[in-house]
Amino acid sequence: MAYAYLFKYIIIGDTGVGKSCLLLQFTDKRFQPVHDLTIGVEFGARMITIDGKQIKLQIWDTAGQESFRSITRSYYRGAAGALLVYDITRRDTFNHLTTWLEDARQHSNSNMVIMLIGNKSDLESRREVKKEEGEAFAREHGLIFMETSAKTASNVEEAFINTAKEIYEKIQEGVFDINNEANGIKIGPQHPTTNSTLTGSQGGQQAGGGCC
Amino acid sequence: MSDSEATAAEGPEVQDASPAEMPDSSSPDNATDVAPTRKARRRPEVAPAAEAEERPKAEEQPPKASSESTVAQGGWGYWGSWGKSILSTATATVATVGQGLTQAIEKAETSLGIPSPTELSAQVEEEEKQQGEAGSETDKAAADGSTAVGGAMGMLSSLTSVVQSTGKTVITGGLDALEFIGKKTMDVIAEGDPGFKKTKGLMIRNSTLSQVLREAKEREELQTAETESSDSEKKVVAHYGMLFDEFQGLSHLEALEILSRESESKVKSVLTTLSGDELVQLREELEDIKDSFSLVEFDDEEVDERKDGDGNEFERELTKALEGLNVSTTADKLSKACKSVNGQISDMTQPGKEEEESEEVEKKTLSVEEVHAAAIRSLAELTARSIELFHKLAEMILFSNGRTEAGVLSQLTVVLCKEISLLSKKFTSCLTTAGSNEKGDVLNPLITGVFLEASNSASYIQDAFQLLMPILEISHIQRRAESTEQ
Numbered sequence: 001m002a003y004a005y006l007f008k009y010i011i012i013g014d015t016g017v018g019k020s021c022l023l024l025q026f027t028d029k030r031f032q033p034v035h036d037l038t039i040g041v042e043f044g045a046r047m048i049t050i051d052g053k054q055i056k057l058q059i060w061d062t063a064g065q066e067s068f069r070s071i072t073r074s075y076y077r078g079a080a081g082a083l084l085v086y087d088i089t090r091r092d093t094f095n096h097l098t099t100w101l102e103d104a105r106q107h108s109n110s111n112m113v114i115m116l117i118g119n120k121s122d123l124e125s126r127r128e129v130k131k132e133e134g135e136a137f138a139r140e141h142g143l144i145f146m147e148t149s150a151k152t153a154s155n156v157e158e159a160f161i162n163t164a165k166e167i168y169e170k171i172q173e174g175v176f177d178i179n180n181e182a183n184g185i186k187i188g189p190q191h192p193t194t195n196s197t198l199t200g201s202q203g204g205q206q207a208g209g210g211c212c
Numbered sequence: 213m214s215d216s217e218a219t220a221a222e223g224p225e226v227q228d229a230s231p232a233e234m235p236d237s238s239s240p241d242n243a244t245d246v247a248p249t250r251k252a253r254r255r256p257e258v259a260p261a262a263e264a265e266e267r268p269k270a271e272e273q274p275p276k277a278s279s280e281s282t283v284a285q286g287g288w289g290y291w292g293s294w295g296k297s298i299l300s301t302a303t304a305t306v307a308t309v310g311q312g313l314t315q316a317i318e319k320a321e322t323s324l325g326i327p328s329p330t331e332l333s334a335q336v337e338e339e340e341k342q343q344g345e346a347g348s349e350t351d352k353a354a355a356d357g358s359t360a361v362g363g364a365m366g367m368l369s370s371l372t373s374v375v376q377s378t379g380k381t382v383i384t385g386g387l388d389a390l391e392f393i394g395k396k397t398m399d400v401i402a403e404g405d406p407g408f409k410k411t412k413g414l415m416i417r418n419s420t421l422s423q424v425l426r427e428a429k430e431r432e433e434l435q436t437a438e439t440e441s442s443d444s445e446k447k448v449v450a451h452y453g454m455l456f457d458e459f460q461g462l463s464h465l466e467a468l469e470i471l472s473r474e475s476e477s478k479v480k481s482v483l484t485t486l487s488g489d490e491l492v493q494l495r496e497e498l499e500d501i502k503d504s505f506s507l508v509e510f511d512d513e514e515v516d517e518r519k520d521g522d523g524n525e526f527e528r529e530l531t532k533a534l535e536g537l538n539v540s541t542t543a544d545k546l547s548k549a550c551k552s553v554n555g556q557i558s559d560m561t562q563p564g565k566e567e568e569e570s571e572e573v574e575k576k577t578l579s580v581e582e583v584h585a586a587a588i589r590s591l592a593e594l595t596a597r598s599i600e601l602f603h604k605l606a607e608m609i610l611f612s613n614g615r616t617e618a619g620v621l622s623q624l625t626v627v628l629c630k631e632i633s634l635l636s637k638k639f640t641s642c643l644t645t646a647g648s649n650e651k652g653d654v655l656n657p658l659i660t661g662v663f664l665e666a667s668n669s670a671s672y673i674q675d676a677f678q679l680l681m682p683i684l685e686i687s688h689i690q691r692r693a694e695s696t697e698q
Contacts, residue, residue, distance in 0.1 A: 039541075074470050074471060
């Protein structure tokens with residue numbers, strides 16, 4: 001299960017918007033209606049393929065509760081992507097987006113790709129936040145936007161994968177310095193060649209180039 | 213003299229010990245990479261004993277020193293220098309081949325030509341003669357020849373035979389030696405890792421345990437890929453690092469390291485704002501906290517094997533240690549994992565006995581590889597869960613800011629390490645039973661592997677424990693501030 005890149009993601013947003021459910025749907029393809037409150041941070045990982053390359057997503061699912069904020073902020077650093085989640089049936093979770101965004105921008109690297117997610121799109125009848133509002137917010141702040149449902153799995157794959165695509169493009173454009181792990185990107189183990197000694201020294205040269 | 217030179221210089225020493233062979237240590241790229249990362253691996257400040265003795269030694273040694281002169285110069289016994297040279301050579305091997313932990317050790321076993329226990333004890337006697345005026349250290353080393361050196365031998369070449377003939381005492385000795393070597397192996401891997409360079413300067417600590425582990429895991433992945441392509445018939449191969457990551461052990465460790473680091477820098481910045489008596493007093497209070505982290509003895513001598521057949525005892529102790537700490541969910545996960553491991557072990561031991569009694573047909577119960585895989589998997593899972601527990605504890609301490617005694621945490625660490633040690637012993641005894649018909653060269657590396665990973669597991673748990681120290685410190689400072697405000 002060698003991968004070409006590892007991307008670190010964080011999932012942030014108010015408590016109860018469905019962050020852990022999105023993660024569970026993405027990693028395990030299942031939905032759990034009742035979820036324990038997340039304490040601090042929990043983890044998930046999954047392999048995806050972009051442009052024929054194996055990419056491992058290492059996802060940090062943070063606690064949404066205000067009281068955990070000072071701890072969870074510590075985890076923002078070194079993330080390549082962030083899923084900023086609100087609940088389309090709760091206006092207040094949308095109103096808090098600005099605070100979340102400021103927090104994220106302040107505590108992570110400036111190139112971090114942020115995907116705005118309006119979750120619970122299956123609950124159309126209880127909708128309080130129009131899709132257009134989400135789109136407008138995303139446009140204004142330079143985010144990608146999607147509405148998802150962790151329950152029906154609608155757009156969940158897409159949300160995680162599109163974020164990764166954006167990161168991948170940034171790598172191709174040279175925006176991300178992939179040798180700097182503070183960017184939340186890690187190059188996978190070198191692909192095996194016929195001679196493992198050779199592999200070792202290649203790794204050495206490469207890292208040497210990106211050093212200091 | 214740079215460390216890389218020291219490493220190279222010690223090559224001949226190994227040949228002295230056993231002229232059989234030398235691994236290819238001529239990798240210029242890696243050699244240059246080794247030097248700056250020598251001290252990269254962060255070790256808790258409280259356990260510098262081994263390193264303090266080790267490092268200056270490496271630097272002192274002149275090139276081409278014979279083992280005798282090294283010993284005379286260092287003046288602290290055969291075992292020390294011998295262990296050092298093996299490890300240095302292991303460095304070269306790891307650096308060159310870039311293999312994972314287990315592979316490195318197996319490589320060491322198969323290719324380093326470690327002298328047999330008999331050869332070695334003969335050499336020890338010789339050493340003794342050669343340095344008649346040597347200090348008490350040396351005398352002790354010679355006197356301990358059969359235990360200290362034999363224990364190390366067990367790890368590197370022929371543990372099983374020793375185990376079979378002399379039983380548990382040696383296993384314990386072997387485990388200590390393993391712990392030492394296991395830790396060194398992690399250093400060695402850190403040394404051989406060129407990736408450490410690039411994070412240099414970005415972090416307060418140049419490298420962290422989770423990085424080291426991640427690298428080790430990646431090497432394993434690489435190794436697996438190679439094995440799969442070249443040798444498809446290879447059976448069950450257990451990779452500790454990959455499994456540890458699968459159970460999210462690495463992520464929890466990384467997160468714990470982040471919290472620890474941030475707390476540490478917060479503590480530092482608080483200290484800079486204080487002066488006079490206030491500063492003195494706080495320093496004293498922090499010293500107390502530090503002390504309770506450094507005085508812990510993780511002694512596994514007391515482990516009684518008959519106790520705790522089903523993991524209930526462990527659960528009881530765990531619950532006791534965690535009373536009032538609010539991490540029951542995580543602790544439950546750990547208890548469950550532990551119970552299931554104990555269940556596996558009893559499944560392995562029970563049916564095996566029956567079959568032996570009924571008929572001596574080679575009816576397979578579990579192959580040694582399968583037992584080994586189960587052992588490695590269990591160790592990886594329990595360790596990952598233990599690290600998760602420490603991470604959750606760190607979060608709860610920071611979150612609730614309640615008073616948490618370091619003593620409780622050290623007690624927890626002891627309980628966890630004891631359990632790891634106990635399980636590794638159970639698993640190796642399963643291995644010995646399952647492999648009673650196997651040749652030593654099949655069984656030995658497997659047993660060695662289990663002990664090695666058990667000792668690594670214990671190291672990771674103890675390191676995670678140490679990471680809690682700055683967290684208790686900042687929590688103490690915050691509590692203090694609150695009480696003065698009110």
